Amino acid sequence: MESERLAPFRLAPWFSERPWGRRDLRPWYETTGKSEPVGEAWLTGPQCVVETGALAGRTLAQVAAEAGERLVGVERDSTSNDDLIKMSAEFPLLVKLLFPAEKLSVQVHPDDAMAQELGQPRGKTECWYVVEAEAGATIALGLREGVTAEAVRAAVDGAHRVGMTMEDMLEWIPVTAGEMVFVDAGTVHAIGPGVVLLETQQTSDTTFRLYDYGRGRELHREKGMRAMKARTAAGKVQPRAMNGFIRLIEQKYFVVDRYDVAAGGEAVVPVEGAGCVVGLSGLALVVGAGCEELELPVGRAVVVPAECGKVRVKSSAGASFVRCWAA
Numbered sequence: 001m002e003s004e005r006l007a008p009f010r011l012a013p014w015f016s017e018r019p020w021g022r023r024d025l026r027p028w029y030e031t032t033g034k035s036e037p038v039g040e041a042w043l044t045g046p047q048c049v050v051e052t053g054a055l056a057g058r059t060l061a062q063v064a065a066e067a068g069e070r071l072v073g074v075e076r077d078s079t080s081n082d083d084l085i086k087m088s089a090e091f092p093l094l095v096k097l098l099f100p101a102e103k104l105s106v107q108v109h110p111d112d113a114m115a116q117e118l119g120q121p122r123g124k125t126e127c128w129y130v131v132e133a134e135a136g137a138t139i140a141l142g143l144r145e146g147v148t149a150e151a152v153r154a155a156v157d158g159a160h161r162v163g164m165t166m167e168d169m170l171e172w173i174p175v176t177a178g179e180m181v182f183v184d185a186g187t188v189h190a191i192g193p194g195v196v197l198l199e200t201q202q203t204s205d206t207t208f209r210l211y212d213y214g215r216g217r218e219l220h221r222e223k224g225m226r227a228m229k230a231r232t233a234a235g236k237v238q239p240r241a242m243n244g245f246i247r248l249i250e251q252k253y254f255v256v257d258r259y260d261v262a263a264g265g266e267a268v269v270p271v272e273g274a275g276c277v278v279g280l281s282g283l284a285l286v287v288g289a290g291c292e293e294l295e296l297p298v299g300r301a302v303v304v305p306a307e308c309g310k311v312r313v314k315s316s317a318g319a320s321f322v323r324c325w326a327a
Contacts, residue, residue: 007053021039122202251327261314
């Protein structure tokens with residue numbers, strides 16, 4: 001790999017079984033190969049397998065370990081005295097599609113500082129782009145005004161004793177397709193059914209469950225209480241029209257842009273470090289240095305190595321896709 005120029009490559013999704021998921025993910029995926037409900041399709045997970053080009057058959061984790069900054073570039077590290085450091089041998093963004101048929105657990109994620117205290121490389125700040133939403137669909141984002149940490153602890157330990165469940169203490173807000181929601185680390189949150197969300201997050205699977213509707217899964221009361229913050233920067237984000245695309249969110253850890261390519265048109269997508277493009281509708285072709293045209297189907301990610309510079313995405317019948325990059 002050292003002498004080769006890294007070309008864009010497509011990953012096969014990895015399906016995660018969850019009790020709140022769906023048994024049928026069509027029209028996104030014809031089959032998952034799973035017998036239990038699937039809640040998440042990981043599009044850039046470390047275990048996702050490359051299915052195109054010279055790297056076919058390797059996992060994203062293997063490619064990242066071998067290619068290093070040729071794949072992921074460099075990042076600024078505010079905790080280091082050095083202005084620039086090499087990124088760890090890991091793709092820094094985990095992009096997923098979420099398919100809840102029931103409510104997710106009430107949960108919270110740690111920030112970088114807490115995660116590193118626990119021996120993890122990073123925390124878990126994320127965002128949700130609402131791809132589909134049924135009428136009345138809601139998410140929970142943060143605690144209601146006036147809810148204290150003491151009340152949360154009492155609810156977590158035994159909701160019947162305080163007259164409010166953990167669910168009652170959350171700020172539930174309606175969502176519609178096309179909205180972007182920022183979920184800052186430390187935000188107590190949950191997701192209701194009737195949506196499909198594209199989640200872009202720091203590469204981490206550290207989740208502390210505070211309440212899980214009696215599903216019997218492990219709860220993480222003490223760590224969850226430590227991670228929880230009364231107020232965060234979480235909330236809906238207004239899109240911004242840019243030169244040829246829509247900026248959905250720009251935060252410390254990631255940038256997500258939406259491109260809509262007309263029939264017979266194309267978009268030039270710059271490469272700014274570690275990132276990928278993900279198909280949302282239609283069928284597009286990704287063209288980059290050193291690779292043949294790669295199909296970008298709905299629900300698939302094409303990883304674009306940092307050393308590529310740019311790719312072109314074109315479609316004969318029209319398509320929409322997002323560009324997810326590590327900031």
